[in-house]
Amino acid sequence: MNSATPMSTESLSSTIASSKMSASEIRAGASLASIFALRMFGLFLILPIFAIHAKTLPDGDNTALVGMAMGVYGLTQACLQILFGIASDKYGRKPVIIAGLILFALGAVIAAMSNTVMGILIGRAVQGAGAISAAITALLADTTREEHRTKAMAMVGGSIGISFALSLVFAPVLYQSIGMSGIFIMTAIMAIAAIAVVMWITPDAPTLPSAKVPLLDVLKNPELMRLNLGVFVLHLSQVAMFVVVPSALVQTVHLPLDKHWEVYLPVVFGSFFVMLFAIMRGERSGKMKQVFIAAIALLMLVQLGFWSFLDHAWMLIAMLFAFFLAFNILEASQPSLVSRLAPPSAKGAALGVYNTLQALGLACGGFVGGWMKQHISASSVFIFTAVLSLIWLIIASRMPELPKRASKPNSANANDAASAA
Secondary structure: OOOOHHHHHHHHHHHHOOOOOHHHHHHHHHHHHHHHHHHHHHHOOOOOOHHHHHHOOOOOHHHHHHHHHHHHHHHHHHHOOOOOHHHHHHOOOHHHHHHHHHHHHHHHHHOOOOOOHHHHHHHHHEEEEEEEOOHHHHHHHHHOOHHHHHHHHHHHHHHHHHHHHHHHHHHHHHHHHHHHHHHHHHHHHHHHHHHHHHOOOOOOOOOOOOOOOOOHHHOOOHHHHHHHHHHHHHHHHHHHHHHHHHHHHHHOOOOHHHHHHHHHHHHHHHHHHHHHHHHHHHHHHHHHHHHHHHHHHHHHHHHHHHHHHOOOHHEEEEHHHHHHHHHHHHHHHHHHHHHHHHHHHHHHHHHHHHHHHHHHHHHHHHHHHHHHHHHHHHHHHHHHHHHHHHHHHHHOOOOOOOOOOOOOOOHHHHHHHHOOO
């Protein structure tokens, strides 16, 4: 009897420790989310104002060049995500992240010193060459246990959404006060601050497995292919939607462009907290697959809702809330699933492929959405994205039940868990 008591106490302590994020996991999630936020905020600040600023430049009347300057970042990201992901598997996460942030800061300085759209295009291309999303996500996966990984990914996804909303508020103000060059310099400073966070705040990753996994095996993995298709559809739908929605806010809600943050900010914040509740409930009840499928179904219904209610002000705002709710759930859960399903020694490569499909989805969304709006109709954009979402829903519904989360801390967090026990 006496020997059973310590064992029961140890088991109970281990259960309590594993039910909470450790100090190391919280630090990893918060620091890596802040790196994403600093980097993405600098990027998002450019989007609402660049087309206006371009008109003041000598070659700013070339609309194709202006569009290329805005989109070239995504192109270089798409080309280099896999390479950076593989490099992070081979050389370590932190060195690759720091190298990418240096490129990002260098590109911002080049853009700040440029007096032409072409010069800014070159700067944006160099910024995009720092394709570190896969390495950051892989480091987050390395430093968190499976039962807390989706929550950590949700911190990153939420930081991106909040950065987007805040950029809509501050972009016009900063442009008037410090100009476009000042914004690019501020972006470079934020990248340098992110390097400091990586070096001195973010926990180190555990030792990576040495076994080599061919990239072809990663590309052929059917479950990873399912998730790669999903992120492509998700981000294509996001960008295509925002080709149409800003004009609808002006015409239907009678909200000028510089006031759109008054809609985006509350719906992004509100959907973020509902998303956290949904994910935590799904994790606790072991029903993350159902939450995942429901989010895809909601994404499809939102597209149909936009198609039906684009000229109804309150329904338009409600659809935006529902979109960000579905988007945030999927944005948090998919990379977590990739990190769990990928071979441990090819986690960076798998996330590199995933982020490449994400970048391609962003690029295709802008192209398809713009073409369909101009040559067919605004409503055709939502019919197209609804059909894509339905295809994704059918494919995702066939995914196997998600494996039970491990409750044992990984080596990176063993000390924290032991302290908690």
